[in-house]
Amino acid sequence: MRYGVIGCGKVFQKRHWPSLQGHPRIHFAMLCDINKDILARVSQETGVARTTTNWRDVIHSDVDAVLVCTLPDLNVEICEAAAAAGKHIYCEKPIACTITExxxxIAAARQAGLKLCVGHQRRFCAADRKAIxxxxxxxxxxxxxxxxxxxxxxSPKMWPSQRWWDWRYLYSHGRWLHWAAHYVDxxxxxxxxxxxxxxCEIAQYGEGGPRLSDTDAIGIFRFRRGGMGVVEVGGSQFAVHPDTLSAEAEERTEICGTKGSIYYARARGLFRTNIPPGGWSRQPNFVESHTDEEPADMYAQHRRLHEAFMEAIEKDTASPVSGEHGLRAVEMILGGxxxxIQGRAVTLPLSQADITAIEALRTAPTGARA
Known part of the structure; x- marks a missing residue:
């Protein structure tokens, strides 16, 4: 399978390229980025000679699929054009910044009879696969x-400059959409x-004023069968849990069931269960193991999703992460x-009135969200 890459920033450089470098069946055939310096450097580092600063050149080339790694507010125009040009689409999460987009x-890919995969690769982590x-x-x-x-x-000093994409509401709705989308999915x-x-409660800390988006958020979700999901994302805090700390973040998961529980920290490969053999008991039965793959090979999750996407194309089966699932994650985040903003519990799926209300914020005057 030949990929045309649209957007050669950090996500491609640090995730997709290392995950597929040297893959026997998946190749990067063409690169696109509006930044000529980045494009030239990535071309040299990857050995991909065909480059362009115009994404339309990619979709009208001979590639089989496009890998869309741009700012999410650009996804809709690129993906619609790619579908019209007959290209399968791997779109980095979030699939879009609005429900309408x-x-x-989704409609463009479906009408063209093409596969659409959204980059929720966390489903393919070793720890999550073991939990499943x-x-x-x-x-x-x-x-x-x-x-x-x-x-x-x-450090909060990173907010206005190096981490501008995360915080800039206009482009990505901030950390709540950019990161929590992984976890709600x-x-x-x-x-x-x-x-x-x-x-949901969302806080803004640091410099920048009302046009900067969230830095910390906590969302509580109720599910159809009565279960609850809690997602916490933060932008800058001192480390609290030493067994969850990676180079730049703390990440942990707790799963509670009626017969036992699971705890894991992907970055450290820690995986712990408490499943008492005789049923409910206050006396824990901790069994600790490790999923060594994540610390050693952080790219395996991406590679597995790309391979599953290729298989879906070749066998004409369902996409491993459908556009509908990608949009569900966005809908959960926007509901948050x-x-x-309105200080109330929000019903999911969102009503049309709620969709209209949240999408109106993207064109609201500066300061409207303050």
Whole structure:
């Protein structure tokens, strides 16, 4: 499979390229970026000679699929044009910044009979795959609560400059959409259930004024079968949990079932279960193991998703992460924004009135969100 890459920034350089470098069946055939310096450097580092600063050159080339790694507010125009040109689409998460744009991307791929995959590769982490096996085997019973936390250990001085994409509301809705999208998708996947309600609080700290988006957020989601999911994302805090700390962030997952629980920290490869053999007990039965793959090979999750996407194209089967699932994650996140702004629990899926209300914020005057 030949990929045309649109957007050669850090996500491609630090994730997609290392995950597929030297792959026997997946190749990068063409690179595109508006920054000529970045494009030249990445071309030299990857050995991909065909380059352009115009993404339309990519979709009208001989590639089989496009890998879209641009700012998410550009996704809809690029993905619609790619579908019209007959290209399969791997779109980095979030699939879009609005429900309307996400629906347009899904419709374009469906009408063209093409595969659309959204980059929620966390489903393919070794720890999450192991958790799924335990859950699907019924070992911890019915899941009633999942907690996921991701907090960057970065100085607030990074906010206005190096981390501008995360904080800039106009482009990405900030950390709540840019990072929490991974975790709400994972909770749905692990729960094997659909969300019905969200309550959320979002805070803004540091410089920049009302046009900068969230730096810290906590969302609570209720699911159809009664379970709850809690997602916490943060932009800058001192480390708290030494067993969850990677080079730049703390990340941990807790899964609570009626027969036991699971705890894991991907960055350290730590995986712990508490499944008492005789049923409910206050006396824990901790069994600790490690998923050594993540610290040693952080690219395996990306590689697995790309391979599953290729297989879906070749065998004409369902996409490993569908556009609908990508849009569900966006809808959960936007529902969280609306909950914070209006001070109420928000029903999911969003009503058309709620969709209109949250999408109006993207064109609101500066200071309207203050």
């Amino acid at each position: 996400g629906r347009r991307i 096996q335990i859950i699907r085997a019924g070992q911890i019973g019915e899941i009633f609560k999942i907690l996921m936390s991701h907090n960057l250990s970065n 994972l909770i749905c996947y692990l729960m094997d259930d659909e969300p019905v309600k969200v309550v 924004y609306l909950s914070m």
